[in-house]
Amino acid sequence: MTLDDLRVFVAVCRAGSLSAVARELDCTQSAVSQHVKRLERETGVTLLERQPRGVVPTHAGRVLWDAAADGIAGLDLALRRLGDLVNGDSGSVRVTTGGTTVRHFMSEAIVAFRQHHPKVNLEFQTETSSRSCFDALAADGLDLAWVTIGSPVRGIEQHPVVDLPWVLAVRADDPLASRTRIDAADLAGIRLIRLPQNSTSGARLDAAFAELGIRSSSDTSVADWDTALLLAELGLGHAIVPALPGWPVPGAARLLRLIPIPNLPPLAVGWAVRRWDALTPLARVFADAVASSCRERTSDAQRERHARPANTDQ
Structure with a gap:
């Protein structure tokens, strides 16, 4: 053997x-x-x-x-940590996440991390869902996975970082655009741009709708939140998406409104790892930098939304 x-x-x-x-x-x-x-x-x-x-x-x-x-994952981590001890500050950090996550959650932290650790090799592996991130984390010797926090997964620790409130994205000329909030009753019967059925965020939204007794129709589906916003801006339906750090996105500032939906429970996002206490020192520094940046940007965005709750115009 x-x-x-x-x-x-x-x-x-x-x-x-x-x-x-x-x-x-x-x-x-x-x-x-x-x-x-x-x-x-x-x-x-x-x-x-x-x-x-x-x-x-x-x-x-x-x-x-x-x-x-479990044994291979532990051995791979040990070898990585030994390599970091040999190489000093020139090791590597390997991250798996969705295609648009780096821009929304990590951009500022990556710049700051690179300035402090110029010799570290940063590797990003793109996956299409939190489930595939978990699989990659377990199989490919990666350090970290940025995921939508979901049900427990064997052999994986999930560490929430921020809770994202849901918003309704509508065109500026939509009848709902002048609202300062959207209640559950307002969502009944609207035509939604659907989030991926195999995604954790889509499943969480469906569960919240079922609990609130909300029925909606959909003739358009997307693979990611940014595409949902773009289609909403084009007038192809309404999009219910989490309010991400860094929004409003380019192209959406004039034509789109993001209206809070307080009735929907927020969506938790954060890090998934095999063992938090076994992370390499560099991976831990990177994870902490991203978490700190996300919390700060989310707090800033929430203060701005309270000041201008229904309008993303600059």
């Missing part, structure tokens, strides 16, 4: 496919299968069960998967 055997096995369990892992590792499917067979010979149990659309771990396989994933 080798570390490579365990790494390949964990990758197969995560992907649910021998061929997908073979493509990822640029090797043959037979080579991937040999790693798994070696583990099965040494453990004396069947670890994978073939299904019509791939493979899934057996009960024994899941036991090994959980243990191997």
Whole structure:
């Protein structure tokens, strides 16, 4: 049993496919299968069960998967920390997050971090959802994942940083544009630009609507919050989105209104890690810098919205 055997096995369990892992590792499917067979010979149990659309771990396989994933993650972190000790202030910080998150939550912190740590290698890996960020964090030796805080995930710690209130984005000429707040009753029957169904934020919004008894229609869906704003600005519907630090966004200052919706519970966002106390010193400094910047920018934005609650004009 080798570390490579365990790494390949964990990758197969995560992907649910021998061929997908073979493509990822640029090797043959037979080579991937040999790693798994070696583990099965040494453990004396069947670890994978073939299904019509791939493979899934057996009960024994899941036991090994959980243990191997935790062990490999801990070993990778230890090696990273040893590398930082050798390299001093020239280590690396690896982050996974959504495509637009860096601009909204991290831009100022990245600049400040780079000024204080010019030799550190910053790596950003883009994922499409919090779920895929969790998977990447568990599998790829990353330090940090910026996510929408959701249900507990095995082997992952979630640390909320800021709570984002929801706002309704409407065109300046919309009948609702003059409102200073939107109540639950105002949302009934409106045509929404829908957030991704597989996203944590979309699921949270759907749950809040169900609890409040709100029914809405939708004929447009988007992959991210920025696109929802753009389509709302074009008059293709109303968008309910979290009020992000850094908004109003370019192009939306004149034509769009962002109106608070106090009835909806805020959306928590923050860091996900495998073990907070095992982060490298550089990763901890970066995480703290982003958290501090987000809290400051969110407080500034909230003060501005209280001063001009329904208007994003400059």
